[in-house]
Amino acid sequence: MTQAAFFSLVAGALSGIAIYGLITQRHLLRRILAVNVLGNSVFLLLVALARRDPDYVDPVPHAMVLTGIVIAVSATAFALVLARRYYSETGLTHLPEDEE
Amino acid sequence: MSLDAVHELLPLWALLASVITAVVIFALRDHRQRQRTFWNLFGASVKLVLVLLMLHGVMLGHSYEVVYPVLPGVTLLLTVDALALLFAFLSAVLWLVTTVYAVAYLEHSGQRARFFGFFSLCVAATFGIALAGNLFTFFLFYELLTLATWPLVVHRGHPAALAAGRTYLAYTLGGGVALLTGVVAVQAALGDVAFSAGGIPAFSDWAEAEPFQATAVLALMLAGVGVKAALVPLHRWLPVAMVAPAPVSALLHAVAVVKAGAFGVVRILQDVAGPEVAQTLGVAPVLVALAAVTILYGSVRALAQTDLKRRLAFSTVSQVSYITLGVALGGPLALLGGLVHLVHQGLMKITLFFCAGYYAETRGIHRIDELDGIGPRMPWISAAFTVGALGMIGLPPVAGFISKWYLGLGALEQGQTWLLGVLVLSTLLNAAYFLPVLRRIWMLPEPAGRPEVPPERASRWLLYPALFTAAAALLAGLLAAWDVSPLGWAQRIVEQEYPAP
Amino acid sequence: MIPAEWWLGVAILGPMLALPVLATRRPLLIGAVMAAAPAVQLVPLTLSGDLQLSVPWLLLEARFAVDALGGGLLLLSAPVSAAVLLMAVAQTQGNIRQAGLLAALTATICAFAGVLLAADLATFYFAYAVMTLGAYPLVVYRRDPEAFRAGRVYLGMAVLAEAAILAAVLLIAASGGNPDLAAVPGLVAEHPKAGLLVGLLLAGFAVKAGVVPLHAWLPLAHPAAPIPASALLSALLVKAALIGWWRLLPVGEVALPTLGLAVIAAGVVTNLYANLIGITQHRAKTVLAYSTVSQMGLLTTLLGLGLIAPGVAGAALLATVLFAIHHGLAKGALFLGCGLQGRGRGWYLLLPALALVGAPLTAGALGKLAIKEVAEPLFGPLAAWLLTALSVLTALLMVRLLALVARGEGLGGDAPASRGAVVGLIVAGLVVPWAVAALFWPELPGAMEGVGYWLDSSLPLIVGGALGAWLLVHRHGRDLPTIPEGDWIKPALLGGLRLRYALLRIWQRLPHPPRPPSLSVITRLSAAIESRLVAVAMSGVLFLVLVLGISLLGLLAGR
Amino acid sequence: MSGVALPLSFFVPLLTALVVFVIGVRRAYGVILLGALTTLAVALYVAYAVAVGGPQVHYLGGWEPPLGVELYADGLSALMLAMTALVGAGVTLYAGPYLRGKGHDGERFWPLWLVQWATLNGTFLSADLFNLYVMLELLTLTAAPLAAMAGDRPSLAAAMRYLLLALLGSMAYLLGVALLYGGTGTLHLREAGELAGAEPYTAVAAALMTAGLFAKAAVFPLHIWLMPAHSNAPAPASAALSALVAKAGLYLVLRLWLWTFPALLSAPMGWLIGGLGAVAVVYGSVQALRQPRLKQVIAYSTIAQLGYLLLLLPLVALPAAAVSAWHGVVLHALAHGFAKAGAFLAAGNMIYCLGHDRLEGLRGVTPYLSVTLLALGLAFVSLMGLPPSGGFLAKWLLLEGALAAGQWFWGGVVLLGGLIAAAYSFRVLALAHAEVPHGYAEIRSPRRLPPAMEWAPLALVLLAYGMLLGGVPILELLDQGAPEGVR
């Protein structure tokens, strides 16, 4: 098994964990964290795939990931601001429908 | 644009006459009563003139056609033939009359801009239905009619009106779906085909190749138009919708809606399927049976009503099925009866609703037992009512007799003697629910303590339309054998549908 | 100058055209014009030639013509109409409803003329229907419960009859469009559904003719209607049935012995029954109504004779016309006479009553003789005996009538015009039938010879008169059974009412179908579903399912 | 020259947004209008160019794919672009007076909306899968704050929910892109499709991308964020979100399945995705039936209407149905865009006048809002697919396709959806006709609408009706560059 394939599998597993977390966790902060982990897992997959061919390292996925990281931090920042505003308006750390 | 081109597009101008009227009226503010009345009457008159021009043209052997491709393989087609003009002329005349009536009727109510706007739109749609040259165009205007009439039905806005509106929509939109399915299925199978007298040739080929599908499609289309034609068991909306103001009822029952349904039956049976195909597919006999049931059912139900307009509404249920019956029977005589009843029923029923509205508006009379002794008090309107009612019974010389005559002959021509029984029974029932009303109007003494209403509240313009239509109904029967009478015109249509061998 | 054939139209519409005179409000003028107007009905008779009027734009190409039947009955119609209108003007002087009554009367008269003169099927039906309906306002003119009850019964039965006639008319038209009336008997005879057709026609017109048991409206309507209206009903309207029968049925075309016998039986029974019931009645006009029924029975019998033997059809028709004229004039005079005031009015009634009984030298004797002439070849002496027996009953009935009139009060005003009308009718009743007989059946008056005839014709009068006088003197008619006017109709209506209530009760007890589930169920259900779906967790799970599902299908597609 | 129009349609609104941000809305209102009009002109020019000269291509930076990013305008893109421009112009005209009237200065709204417009144009033009990812993220990040703008509990929760699902969706999409790039080595939409075929990785990629886009476009089981988000946004934003943003997601779904994954489009796949669409059609309409507020009704109607677009997938594989269904679906997208935007703007007028959009409040408002109610009524008519609206033409074509191929089920869905749509529509319209209840006293008379607000909804809705006249040219334009099966 090549290193790329190995890390691809790791990326898959990471995305699984992240999605599981996104579904089962209800605290907004944790959900945002889960989304971030999911993003990282996708980035990992991209970079791992860029590394498959022993001849060269594909720069395109790298550029994609770089773009992705900035987008991820933007989205995270907005999500956090939103979550904080939500918390201050409602006093809830989770979405209203998750109330038992 | 040369004059010839303008002339060629006459159907379009006539259609636009009412559409533009509608738009202008929508744009007028509510209190601009004079302007609105002017536009109303102007639009109606212009339209009537244009229709007359077309009538003239068609009599000279000219044919009009307006084509506009809407989608690839789907065209908007307006054609003018004798059948189209029969309905178009009827609606144009009655629109003018009803407009006069409605202007007087709604003089003091709110939301007149909305009302008259939709009123005009409604007539535009009716006109479109009349002139539709293919199924797509027909459906387009057919549904437009539903939309344009709904605001009129719920115009009063009270809960009963809203409930009536709901029922109306439930039935008509459901029917629209059935019709749409059928129409699209025809389009999918045959492409863009225009109506043709005696049936579309491609349709009969199709019916031979795929009888099951053709039957289903035909049944769907007929069910669709059957809703507006108030065939049992699709009739329930009609009596409910009578909560609408009287001009609307007149429109629904006489000018537009049920007529559109009946006209649709004519078009589909005669000009799409063709009478023979409909007969072989077994659709026509079922329709005949349904129409017969409806005729009797409507009359029986009318008997039990105590509200005048409700009684009239059930009477419509029964009467409109005469048209369906005539067409479904499928012979020249029966078709003649059905077609001529299209006009006659319109004239008579509109008279009755005008009168009912007049009673309601001037005296607050809604129930039949409140009519006691109103005849001597209001002789003119009551005379009009009497003419209408007698016509409905089928009593000569009012027009209803002529229809019944040809329907009966048609039934016998087709060897359906039992239908004679239906017609006779229906006559009896009609008499049974109309004659007591007449008796109350003319014979019973006026109850004591009926409030005296100052005569000026009853606008003369509520009276004249009723008198006009009553006279028309009377003359249509009296002068039936004249060339330009409805009967004469219907004969012209029948000659096209059943060309002499 | 009006073309000759248009006088037919004038004859029909004449009385109607006189109506505007009402606007003058001058009683004398009105009376004179109204009484004179029906005279135009006689104009076509004076014009020579075969009058035919065709109006291609009217109705279904209307046609009019005069023939023996129509022309003969015009001779009846004109004097009766004139007298009736005169009486109506006189009696309703100052009444605000005078115009209404006169309008209804003239409309009915015009329609009757239309029935007589119509030469095509549709126009005939039209005129007949208008006449039927036009009589309704006459019946309910008094606006009291009695009048309304009578009107209801009249209208109900008339409309039922109308329906039967309509069916028959359509059946005929189906085989010949809108045929000339002259062609109708032939069409009916050859019609594939001839049996049904003849049945419908017989039954339909029988209501108007008052054949038992379809006579019930007559004894109700006559007493309820005002005097002139009653006269019109009895003298003219019921005769329209004869026209219907004779014009439409294939009399003279084919022999229908069974049917003919049945019709004769019905006629005889009608006569017998109506006379018997009539004797029990307590109001003069009711008695007269039953008398009309009984006399119409005789006319029905003539139709039956015509049906049995085409050979005698011509004679039977002539007899019918003759008897109808006689009866109409006599009955009209009797009714109008009832409307006179004062002690002397019984004398006015005597002559017409004698005529009805068929006393010698009266027109009645002529009529009865005509019937006998027609019937004897077929039934021999039986016919004469039967006729005599029935006449005895008629005589009894007339005694009853005169007694009632002598005792009772007059019903109308006592204007000289009224008396004039009555006298006019009596005179016409003496003259016209004889004139007709002399013109068209010259040998008939010749048959009134010999002692046998005189005995025969006076026998009923003597026997009946004596019996009646005896009953009158000794019993005063007190212990006669009380039979309601219209005999069977009252119990029948009551029974119908009870049945209706019973049915209503049953209907109310029937289980009603359950209401369909309302929209709220759907909305509640959808709300429940939506609240389950709304959690992000649920969305996540569904998202996973979606991904796996599409992947799986995609993999399968790849295979 | 015409090639430059493609990038311009992205850059013009973007730069307008930036300029507006810098110099402030109060001074830049003219700039906004100028930018909007320029964008409209550019978009219409693109449509014209495509109609005349066939599909237009612009390689950004001059680099051809797979190296660079291609902007590609075929008939579909051009139509969506034009629709966006028209709706966008309407929204822009409307938003100014609306926000001023509601007491906002619009500092937050304008840049977000203009960037969103630019992004929409970019989404419709871009032929690059990764670039589309960026565009999708931009859409999310512009849409979520618009939804949260009211700042109260329901709208914040809605925005939060939307954000979480949208992020999940974009990550899934990106994962799919990664797989696709890993398998084909290209990010170009069509090239990837040509290279990919029906491989396992394509299947998984398709699944991830489709599901991700479903989450973004609120397709049936993942629709829950849409109603609260769209109904709580300011009216012009709602209009843009419902008419354009959600549709952009579905536009991509259709693009992907027709251009990139046609090999995977088997009959069961069609049934699955079309089935979801069918359920959405029915379910969304039923939900709309029970909503107490106007904007909620309209928002649920969006869920239902978007479902129609998915009906293309089961039909497009059948030769008898393909062309009609394709035409019908695109017409539906257009008609829905106009009608929905008009409906939301009309609802905005109601809020503006009455201060709320509870349906009961529609009683007796006719005198003040007659034009608005006309627009609303016409919009609903188009939504339920009755003539003479564009929605009717779309439904006609869909039905014709379905019936021509003997697919009565899909035809039935179209019809049933129309019926339920009629039910919720007329529930609303009936209240507009209803009389004022007894004892009703007007506390304050409604405000008068500025003309721009009064007429903008009607103008938009009438565009949906104009399609009756322009059906043939529109479909001719659509045929430019259409894929094999649907030409």
Add this chain to the structure above:
Amino acid sequence: MTEWAFDALLAGGLLGLAWQIVASRVLFRSVVLFIVFGLLMAVTWARLHAPDLALAEAAIGAGITGALLLSAYRAFLSRRGTDPGPPPVFPRWAAVGVAALVGALVGGIGWVVVGLEPPEQTAGREALAHLAISGVENPVTAVLLNFRSIDTLSEVVVLFVAFLAARVVAQDLAHAGPGDWLRASRNEPVLVQPLIAFIAPMTVLAAGYLLWSGEHQPGGAFQAGAVLAALGVLLRLTGRLRPTSEPSLAERLSLVGGVVLFSAIGLAGAGVASAVLAYPEGWEYELILLVETALTIAIALPLVLLFSGSGGLRREVR
């Protein structure tokens, strides 16, 4: 072999941390472990020959994100009003079901990924082939700023939009960002002032270096911007920068300047070069550097403002 062991250890660490992040009972631990996760990610990038990413991840993924998360965590601690209590726990049976589904997905992705053959022709190969005419030597920078520059442009727009979006839902300054602005006072530890005086210029220098070096070696506008942003965070935390609710004109210009400049050059490309976003021949390097400089600021400023939770910042003069 050691490499494999290292990779395995790395993978194990990533998975373990990820599990802890989503499943640990203590939220704070999750937040902190996420920062660690980011650092571990950076190491992984490095292992996978992606040094650009390693830099960016360390600066942005771990650094800025971590700061944002921590300040958000703090905000969630400050309970106001009623105590909502912890969010309800997800039912176990459902969790098992979710796990099964997730497992299936992971299995599917894994199976597909392992079977994925590298294609012959890729966009990456093309990029490397065209590197010579791109104007820069670092292939990643070439892709970002030349071949696929529209992505970069859009991505900066994303950042800008995130800032705008955050302003929409922003709270008042006292509760936004890291909380109350603490005026730099005499109470602060004595080392702070000298350290900042040292760090600030050094950081700017480092950023400048990263920016410049991005042309031929790992680095570039993102990394430089992230480093600058980190400086901003530091200054904000130590009270050297005061939050203001609205951005000043200069700030507004800086926020949009990058994109505007980039767009302007790009649109000019339609005239002077062949296409939009094409650089005129021979000017590639200069223009890319210019754009990158503007972008650095356009990246740094929104990040700082997002952390600060404010519309703008003012220098605090003591």
